[in-house]
Amino acid sequence: MMSRPPLASALERMREDCTDCGACLTNCAFLSQHGTPGTIAARFDFTSPQGRQIAYQCSLCGLCAAVCPEKLDPGALFLDIRRRHVEDGDFESKPYRSILRYESLGGSALFTQYVVPPGCDTVLFPGCTLPGTRPAVTLELYRQLRRIVPSLGIVLACCGKPSHDLGRTAHFQAAFGTIRDRLVEHGVRTVLTACPNCTTIFSQYGQGLTVQTVYQPLHLHGLAKGVAAGASRAVSIHDPCPGRDDVRTQAAVRGIVTGLGHTLVELRHSRRLTMCCGEGGTVGCAAPELSDQWADRRRREADARVLVTCCAGCAGRLNRVTPTVHVLDLLFRPLVAFHRNLPVARAPFTYVNRLLLKRRIKGERLNNA
Ligand code: SF4
Ligand code: SF4
Numbered sequence: 146m147m148s149r150p151p152l153a154s155a156l157e158r159m160r161e162d163c164t165d166c167g168a169c170l171t172n173c174a175f176l177s178q179h180g181t182p183g184t185i186a187a188r189f190d191f192t193s194p195q196g197r198q199i200a201y202q203c204s205l206c207g208l209c210a211a212v213c214p215e216k217l218d219p220g221a222l223f224l225d226i227r228r229r230h231v232e233d234g235d236f237e238s239k240p241y242r243s244i245l246r247y248e249s250l251g252g253s254a255l256f257t258q259y260v261v262p263p264g265c266d267t268v269l270f271p272g273c274t275l276p277g278t279r280p281a282v283t284l285e286l287y288r289q290l291r292r293i294v295p296s297l298g299i300v301l302a303c304c305g306k307p308s309h310d311l312g313r314t315a316h317f318q319a320a321f322g323t324i325r326d327r328l329v330e331h332g333v334r335t336v337l338t339a340c341p342n343c344t345t346i347f348s349q350y351g352q353g354l355t356v357q358t359v360y361q362p363l364h365l366h367g368l369a370k371g372v373a374a375g376a377s378r379a380v381s382i383h384d385p386c387p388g389r390d391d392v393r394t395q396a397a398v399r400g401i402v403t404g405l406g407h408t409l410v411e412l413r414h415s416r417r418l419t420m421c422c423g424e425g426g427t428v429g430c431a432a433p434e435l436s437d438q439w440a441d442r443r444r445r446e447a448d449a450r451v452l453v454t455c456c457a458g459c460a461g462r463l464n465r466v467t468p469t470v471h472v473l474d475l476l477f478r479p480l481v482a483f484h485r486n487l488p489v490a491r492a493p494f495t496y497v498n499r500l501l502l503k504r505r506i507k508g509e510r511l512n513n514a
Contacts, residue, residue, distance in 0.1 A: 152191065152229050155222050159186040162215050169209035169219060172420070174438040175202050175428075182209065182219035191226055194235035200226035202432045204425030204439065205310055206386035211417050220426075227312030236312070240430045244307045247273065250496065251303025252320050258503045261298040261331040268298040268333050269359065270347070272340030274457035275473070276301060277495030280502040283339075285477045286359060287506070290337065293362050297337075300328070301503055306342040310426050321350055329353045337362070339473070341385035341456050344394075358388075360455055360472065364397035368476060369404030375480050377406045381447055383463060384419035385456035392416070398455050398472050405475055407453075412446045422459040429462075440466045451483060461489070 163183025170176040179185055179199065190196035203223035210218040230236055238245060250256055251273045261268060269287055276283045291297045302324055308317040328336065335355045338344040347356040363369075380402060388394055395416050399409060414420040422443060423429060423436035443452070444467040452469040454460050463469040474482040481487055490498050 152225050155225055156186045156191060159183055159217060159219065159222055162217055164215060166214060168212045168214065172208050172212060172414070172418075174421075174435050174442065175204065175432075176209065176219075178202075178435075182217065182222065186222070191229075194230065194233070197226050197230045197235070198431075200224075200230070201426075202428060202435055204386070204421040204423075204428045204435075206421035206425045207389055208386065208414075208418065208420055211389060223426075224310070224312065227310075228314055229312075231312040231314065241307070241311060241427060244427055244430055245311075247492075248303050248305060248307045251499075252305070256301065256303075256496075256499055256503070258299070258301040258506065259327065259331070260300070260506060261328075261333060262296060265296045265298040266332055267294050267296070267335040267337060268300050268328065269337045269339070270300050270302070270304070270343055272338070272343045272457070273303050273499070274461070274495075275339050275471075276499050276502050278457050278461060278489050278491075278498070279471065279473065280490075280498040280505075282471070282473050282477050283502060284505060284509075286339065286473060289368060289477075290359060290362065293366050294337075298333070299506060300324070300336075301499065301506070304340075304343040304346040306346055307427055309346065318350075321346060325351050325354065339455075340458070341388040341391070341394075342458070344391065345387040358391070358394045358397070358455070360394050360397040360401065363476065364400040364404070367404070369401045372405055372476065372479055375483075377408060378451060378483065379408045379410055380451045380453050381410050381412050382415060383412070383422065383443065383447075383452045383454040383456075383459055383469065384415055385454060385459050386419055386421050386425055388455075389417050389419050394455065398453070401472055401476060402453055405479060407475075410450055414443075414446060422454075422456075422462045424458050424462045436462070443467065461491075464489075 159182050165181045170181050200223040205220045207220050271283050305317045305320040336347050337359045339359045421439045423439035429436035447467045455472050460469050460471045470482050
């Protein structure tokens with residue numbers, strides 16, 4: 146992990162350099178309740194466990210940094226505060242029990258699977274939510290990518306983003322380090338990710354590995370062409386906030402959608418200026434009302450158009466308030482993707498789906514060996 150300045154200097158810099166211009170505040174559900182980052186840095190006592198609790202209301206979405214004329218990064222500061230909180234032994238895990246259990250099971254022997262065939266230097270890493278909610282789509286993704294990369298392997302595991310975002314640095318480093326080392330030891334050089342959170346984690350911490358999202362090869366190889374996509378629709382893209390700087394994936398997702406014959410209507414908050422769906426930074430566990438506010442902001446921008454996203458987590462969160470589909474649904478089950486009752490599993494069935502998918506992948510590899 147890159148070294149960072151001590152928390153006290155980061156807070157001082159925020160107090161001194163934030164001009165209270167409000168550019169971030171008007172875009173952020175969290176800051177609009179508490180004031181500018183400069184005000185928060187001055188008002189709260191970050192030496193006390195109670196004062197630090199406010200950091201758990203930040204979605205770590207990065208929109209503030211994208212709009213700040215002073216090039217400040219309040220989200221990074223709030224993540225630093227979380228890390229200090231954990232280092233000091235003050236972290237209270239109770240509100241995060243379900244997400245930590247989700248992560249822990251995702252990294253357990255029961256749910257993980259490494260399929261790295263001989264000669265394989267590239268693996269698909271679909272993450273947790275896509276295989277859990279859309280196992281058939283995940284399997285089809287693997288099959289289609291193997292037509293492009295015949296020796297493609299697949300790894301079912303959790304990248305550890307929840308612990309990363311909660312500031313549980315030691316835990317995250319141990320868990321993700323195991324994945325990274327195992328891939329490198331097996332001769333893997335490239336990881337194809339389907340989840341923007343996994344993409345961020347591999348990009349930041351996956352030394353020795355090249356990371357690319359699956360949407361780029363899918364678009365490049367023209368998979369959208371020839372798909373019977375049904376009636377053309379006017380849709381808007383919800384770019385996931387971890388991928389706000391990933392211009393290649395943003396272009397690929399748009400290319401897939403227009404390649405299927407749909408028309409794009411860009412949202413005011415899109416690409417680099419995209420907003421959180423409400424799931425970011427595990428904020429839904431600490432402040433569900435803020436999660437609702439973010440989702441409602443998105444709903445209002447969507448203005449009744451269907452949202453398309455490349456994040457299964459965003460799709461699940463936003464679909465609770467406005468029709469939202471995953472771009473892989475459009476690609477691999479286009480005739481039903483827009484149906485309101487499209488089968489998308491929820492917990493606890495997501496866990497069952499992941500176990501069944503693990504078994505199917507194992508069988509498929511044996512049959513094709
Ligand atoms: S945009 Fe930057 S300078 Fe303006 S209030 Fe936010 S953090 Fe402060
Ligand atoms: S990272 Fe997102 S939620 Fe956190 S302060 Fe910045 S804009 Fe607000």
